[in-house]
Amino acid sequence: MLELRNITKTFGNVVANNDVSIMVAKGTIHAIVGENGAGKSTIMRIAYGFYNADSGEILFDGKLVSIKSPHDAIALGIGMVHQHFMLVDNMTVAENIILGAETGSAVNLDLEQANKDILALSNELRLGVDPRALIENLSVGQQQRVELLKALYRNAELLILDEPTAVLSPQEVDEFFAILRRMKEQGKTIIIITHKLDEVLAISDEVTVMRDGKAVGQVKTSETNAKDLARMIVGRDVLLRVTKTEADPDRTLLEIKDLSVSGKNGPAVKGISFSVRSGEIVGIAGIEGNGQTELIEALSGLNKVTGGTVEFDGKDVTNQSARQLKELRIAHIPEDRHKRGLLLEADLAENSILGVHYRPPVSVGGFMSEPAISKRVNEIIENFDVRPGDPTLTAKSLSGGNQQKLIIGREFELHPRLLLVSQPTRGVDIGAIEFIHRKLIELRDAGAAVLLVSAELEEVTALADRLLVIRDGKIVGEVDPQTTSVEDIGLMMTGGN
Numbered sequence: 001m002l003e004l005r006n007i008t009k010t011f012g013n014v015v016a017n018n019d020v021s022i023m024v025a026k027g028t029i030h031a032i033v034g035e036n037g038a039g040k041s042t043i044m045r046i047a048y049g050f051y052n053a054d055s056g057e058i059l060f061d062g063k064l065v066s067i068k069s070p071h072d073a074i075a076l077g078i079g080m081v082h083q084h085f086m087l088v089d090n091m092t093v094a095e096n097i098i099l100g101a102e103t104g105s106a107v108n109l110d111l112e113q114a115n116k117d118i119l120a121l122s123n124e125l126r127l128g129v130d131p132r133a134l135i136e137n138l139s140v141g142q143q144q145r146v147e148l149l150k151a152l153y154r155n156a157e158l159l160i161l162d163e164p165t166a167v168l169s170p171q172e173v174d175e176f177f178a179i180l181r182r183m184k185e186q187g188k189t190i191i192i193i194t195h196k197l198d199e200v201l202a203i204s205d206e207v208t209v210m211r212d213g214k215a216v217g218q219v220k221t222s223e224t225n226a227k228d229l230a231r232m233i234v235g236r237d238v239l240l241r242v243t244k245t246e247a248d249p250d251r252t253l254l255e256i257k258d259l260s261v262s263g264k265n266g267p268a269v270k271g272i273s274f275s276v277r278s279g280e281i282v283g284i285a286g287i288e289g290n291g292q293t294e295l296i297e298a299l300s301g302l303n304k305v306t307g308g309t310v311e312f313d314g315k316d317v318t319n320q321s322a323r324q325l326k327e328l329r330i331a332h333i334p335e336d337r338h339k340r341g342l343l344l345e346a347d348l349a350e351n352s353i354l355g356v357h358y359r360p361p362v363s364v365g366g367f368m369s370e371p372a373i374s375k376r377v378n379e380i381i382e383n384f385d386v387r388p389g390d391p392t393l394t395a396k397s398l399s400g401g402n403q404q405k406l407i408i409g410r411e412f413e414l415h416p417r418l419l420l421v422s423q424p425t426r427g428v429d430i431g432a433i434e435f436i437h438r439k440l441i442e443l444r445d446a447g448a449a450v451l452l453v454s455a456e457l458e459e460v461t462a463l464a465d466r467l468l469v470i471r472d473g474k475i476v477g478e479v480d481p482q483t484t485s486v487e488d489i490g491l492m493m494t495g496g497n
């Protein structure tokens with residue numbers, strides 16, 4: 001269905017794709033895996049006409065084609081769902097689908113007809129999407145389906161999905177994969193980029209592994225396994241689950257009493273009490289949207305507490321500003337790195353000093369100290385393996401996983417006493433996950449208190465010393481992450497027990 005031949009693409013000094021050849025058979029699901037920055041998004045964006053290759057050829061359905069823009073790709077029957085959705089929040093599903101953010105030209109101006117056609121398409125694949133719903137009222141999982149519908153509405157025969165499951169809950173992933181299988185039964189060809197090896201094994205027929213801009217292998221899924229794939233991706237053996245010693249907690253650093261916080265649809269956190277001690281990782285497991293975002297935002301000073309108290313190291317810090325909390329060495333790794341974590345247009349150096357830009361050693365007597373900034377950014381690049389490690393690059397030009405390492409590195413530079421961390425490894429490759437998990441354990445062992453929120457049950461159970469389950473803004477129980485099964489935790493999360 002798609003053959004990429006000897007594609008090379010450079011951005012300045014960075015060779016994003018180096019003589020890449022990939023063959024995707026018609027009617028199959030083809031996974032693309034590889035480390036952050038390996039060139040996965042770039043090669044697929046070339047197939048979609050979002051970027052033009054410096055050299056190489058593209059064959060589609062056996063014919064040599066010229067794809068200069070997404071417009072050309074769509075005309076051929078190629079659709080793509082990007083790593084970050086491109087939907088307009090205050091418009092309806094149908095409006096988004098017929099407008100198509102990338103091409104800027106409407107494909108159909110008859111909204112009533114579009115509503116009918118989209119509903120029919122949605123029913124055919126059992127997507128359950130209402131064409132008249134506003135995007136801003138949809139869950140992330142539903143928005144994902146809108147992106148799929150957008151491509152299908154344009155008669156895509158080949159669908160390229162860039163990390164479609166990164167933002168989905170485990171249940172949503174299962175439903176999403178069922179949809180992909182139905183699409184495959186209809187004869188569609190699907191390319192899926194993912195970092196999750198269990199997903200590769202569950203859904204794909206073939207896998208291409210990329211490393212350092214090259215395609216280093218293509219294998220049949222039935223002839224490989226997680227361990228072998230991990231080795232091909234990283235070039236060495238990878239520990240797929242972190243090992244740690246038992247926690248040795250000391251005194252209580254964070255104490256939350258009867259805390260309430262409002263979200264955009266009313267009360268989100270409803271009278272929560274718990275504490276985190278120095279030297280332990282407390283995990284919060286829950287389906288997304290059950291108050292965890294609002295809880296962490298309130299604790300990091302980004303959202304107001306509406307009831308109850310927050311104490312840090314014995315002092316009341318309820319409703320202190322983000323800056324005041326940072327000065328107490330409370331660090332925050334946010335879940336949405338684009339909205340909260342980075343200035344995308346600014347360079348790595350500027351991003352490395354966010355939050356500490358106004359005080360020594362970065363700012364001295366009203367002047368920014370270039371040597372201090374340079375020292376800081378280079379330390380982060382070095383210690384957190386941010387690639388490419390050039391301080392003058394914009395944050396935007398880094399791959400998703402490398403953006404995440406930059407944020408984590410910056411927060412670790414505060415030498416946190418308390419670390420608030422949400423979804424630390426979302427979109428991060430397996431080698432970097434191993435690395436980030438080890439860093440979190442090291443921080444714990446150095447005496448920090450860590451409060452971890454993650455939608456990945458594997459991740460919270462592997463890292464947490466104590467695990468709280470949140471549902472509908474309340475803590476519904478505490479479990480031992482070592483001995484409680486993932487199924488039992490899942491039941492508590494959904495209220496099925």
Ligand SMILES: Nc1ncnc2c1ncn2[C@@H]1O[C@H](COP(=O)(O)OP(=O)(O)OP(=O)(O)O)[C@@H](O)[C@H]1O
Nearest residue numbers: 011016036037038039040041042397398399400401
């Ligand atoms: N628009 C751009 N400008 C400059 N450099 C870029 C641009 N897009 C990608 N790059 C660089 O090209 C390389 C490949 O990036 P790409 O986004 O394809 O990686 P990826 O495999 O998709 O990574 P991830 O798993 O983190 O999403 C990286 O070094 C990245 O920094």
Ligand SMILES: [Mg+2]
Nearest residue numbers: 040041083400
């Ligand atoms: Mg990518």
